[in-house]
Amino acid sequence: MNLRERLLSRPIVYRTFKRVVLPSGTLERLVADHFVVAAGGRVLDLGCGYGDFAALFADRCSYLGIDHNAGYIDRARVLNGGSPAEFVVADVADSIVVERGPYDLIMMSGVLHHLPSDAVLSLAATIRPLVSPSGRFVAMEPVFDPDQRLTARLAIAADRGRYARDEDGYRALLASSFDDVDTTIVSGMLRIPYTHAVITARP
């Protein structure tokens, strides 16, 4: 881990970074437009970080956040104190993911680009049977796109996640297990030049 990665692995540094780059209301818009689940649904947030999505679900859904960074999970528990949201220190490949299913929404925000392709293929095969028949898997990831500005491409190439892909790359990995995979390119979500792909997969 280099110095930048060590700093960002601290919840206070990562939280400050997100506050700088994310315009207010962004998470609410993502939940309304992409991380969609009906009231009463079961949500699994894989790689939940310090749990900033939890408050947008926990008053109407069951919410389980999993992350292998114990510092992030500690922070998530503090920030969501008094909420029914649950946070567990675990790897996305750990058995708790299967044991606690099924889910109506399995979400990953900025996590697939931290995982090599064999890990994503294995994860897709594991979670596919855990998505309820009317449910979905949704990931939002940095993406290389021919139409993006060079500055966005450079920012994504410099990300601490080493496996950013193009749209087809993400789609192919999820399509190995899911029948129905859609991708959408989203530009301009952050205050810095950046491009995201939203990958939605249904069983």
Ligand SMILES: C[S@@+](CC[C@H](N)C(=O)[O-])C[C@H]1O[C@@H](n2cnc3c(N)ncnc32)[C@H](O)[C@@H]1O
């Ligand atoms: C860019 S951060 C995104 C955090 C959060 N989802 C968000 O939107 O702010 C990537 C997260 O994935 C977690 N992560 C990466 N690989 C993981 C793995 N194999 N198992 C569990 N968590 C993982 C990291 O600890 C980190 O919290």
